[in-house]
Amino acid sequence: MGVLLCPVCLSRRVVLYLGGYAGKIYKCQDCGYVGPLILEVDEDEYKKLVDKMARHQAQPPVR
Numbered sequence: 001m002g003v004l005l006c007p008v009c010l011s012r013r014v015v016l017y018l019g020g021y022a023g024k025i026y027k028c029q030d031c032g033y034v035g036p037l038i039l040e041v042d043e044d045e046y047k048k049l050v051d052k053m054a055r056h057q058a059q060p061p062v063r
Ligand SMILES: [Zn+2]
Pocket: 006, 007, 008, 009, 010, 011, 028, 029, 030, 031, 032, 033
């Protein structure tokens, strides 16, 4: 089973905004992103992504 993710903020709160002849447009309820590009990952990949992001935030890059 896939999880839909916002490509901007990786939120799962992505809904189908428009669906029609031209394709589907999605909307992120967290950051307001609207567009055809969406990430679809499975539950495992999602956990890895969130884990990676959390670690990234905890350790800011050293400059
Ligand atoms: Zn978003």
